[in-house]
Amino acid sequence: xxxxxxxxxxxxxxxxxxxxxxxxxxxxxxxxxxxxxxxxxxxxxxxxxxxxxxxxxxxxxxxxxxxxxxxxxxxxxxxxxxxxxxxxxxxxxxxxxxxxxxxxxxxxxxxxxxxxxxxxxxxxxxxxxxxxxxxxxxxxxxxxxxxxxxxxxxxxxxxxxxxxxxxxxxxxxxxxxxxxxxxxxxxxxxxxxxxxxxxxxxxxxxxxxxxxxxxxxxxxxxxxxxxxxxxxxxxxxxxxxxxxxxxxxxxxxxxxxxxxxxxxxxxxxxxxxxxxxxxxxxxxxxxxxxxxxxxxxxxxxxxxxxxxxxxxxxxxxxxxxxxxxxxxxxxxxxxxxxxxxxxxxxxxxxxxxxxxxxxxxxxxxxx
Numbered sequence: 001x002x003x004x005x006x007x008x009x010x011x012x013x014x015x016x017x018x019x020x021x022x023x024x025x026x027x028x029x030x031x032x033x034x035x036x037x038x039x040x041x042x043x044x045x046x047x048x049x050x051x052x053x054x055x056x057x058x059x060x061x062x063x064x065x066x067x068x069x070x071x072x073x074x075x076x077x078x079x080x081x082x083x084x085x086x087x088x089x090x091x092x093x094x095x096x097x098x099x100x101x102x103x104x105x106x107x108x109x110x111x112x113x114x115x116x117x118x119x120x121x122x123x124x125x126x127x128x129x130x131x132x133x134x135x136x137x138x139x140x141x142x143x144x145x146x147x148x149x150x151x152x153x154x155x156x157x158x159x160x161x162x163x164x165x166x167x168x169x170x171x172x173x174x175x176x177x178x179x180x181x182x183x184x185x186x187x188x189x190x191x192x193x194x195x196x197x198x199x200x201x202x203x204x205x206x207x208x209x210x211x212x213x214x215x216x217x218x219x220x221x222x223x224x225x226x227x228x229x230x231x232x233x234x235x236x237x238x239x240x241x242x243x244x245x246x247x248x249x250x251x252x253x254x255x256x257x258x259x260x261x262x263x264x265x266x267x268x269x270x271x272x273x274x275x276x277x278x279x280x281x282x283x284x285x286x287x288x289x290x291x292x293x294x295x296x297x298x299x300x301x302x303x304x305x306x307x308x309x310x311x312x313x314x315x316x317x318x319x320x321x322x323x324x325x326x327x328x329x330x331x332x333x334x335x336x337x338x339x340x341x342x343x344x345x346x347x348x349x350x351x352x353x354x355x356x357x358x359x360x361x362x363x364x365x366x367x
Contacts, residue, residue: 079140083133091112093120103144103148132355135356151245154243158180159177163209164209167198170293184238184239185241190235201224205221252297254363255294255362258291262316264316289343290303296358299347300342303343310331311330312329326347326349
């Protein structure tokens with residue numbers, strides 16, 4: 001057997017000399033690759049820092065809203081296609097700044113929609129359906145804002161905030177928060193309330209409502225610990241902190257509290273009416289009541305009559321521009337200290353035109 005032998009000596013020195021150029025090339029390539037990675041990293045960090053910079057944020061905040069911004073907002077917050085289209089109409093017609101930034105402020109959202117409402121009304125762009133979509137979209141955005149700036153505890157209520165005590169009769173009395181400390185908060189109360197038998201009783205559950213600086217309304221339940229008369233001659237109450245807060249944006253419709261005279265009728269309901277019959281028939285006789293709050297979804301009426309729950313009722317709202325007798329279901333009744341009965345009513349038959357009129361009353365828009 002024959003073997004083929006190389007001509008080299010096979011020494012280590014000769015091997016290093018033979019492969020030295022290859023090693024140099026590899027090192028150069030590695031250095032070049034590292035340099036490229038370094039450049040890419042520097043560019044990446046500059047871009048990342050730019051997107052976090054005040055300059056970029058301000059530029060994004062002030063640019064005009066694009067349809068893709070509305071789509072992004074809709075996708076992140078489960079808006080329906082109708083709500084997305086309505087919001088795009090609002091942003092487009094007002095030439096608004098970036099909605100992705102405006103959505104963090106309830107004041108900005110309401111100003112945007114109020115401006116759009118005036119423009120669209122002047123241009124006759126509303127019909128009943130579009131106007132209803134407009135208000136339901138506005139309320140949906142208020143719900144989104146509430147998630148950004150949600151008040152979870154009375155510890156978050158700012159001093160000088162005006163809170164309203166809601167009496168059992170539905171009347172509202174203004175108090176001013178003067179101190180908010182770790183274990184309690186204090187509010188100044190008017191002298192006529194302090195000396196009135198209607199002032200909240202100590203250690204009982206009392207209802208209040210207040211509005212944040214961003215325009216969001218909350219209802220809260222807490223207890224009054226004690227009353228004080230200050231050295232300044234003013235009257236104060238000390239309240240325990242509470243986490244029983246409900247943002248009104250958590251409801252299905254925005255609600256407004258006021259006192260108005262109203263009328264109501266009993267209603268006969270037919271489950272399966274014939275072609276010539278109406279599903280709801282109103283009695284001829286009407287009764288007087290006091291409307292204490294209302295939304296497009298329902299209302300609360302106070303009455304002296306002993307009316308039971310789960311009954312249909314026809315609601316008449318004079319001096320509101322509403323001619324329709326709204327059909328409602330009495331979902332709950334509550335006996336007040338005055339002896340009156342509070343009827344909590346859910347509307348079950350109401351036209352879009354009437355809903356829209358209630359929306360304008362609640363949001364205080366001009367029809």
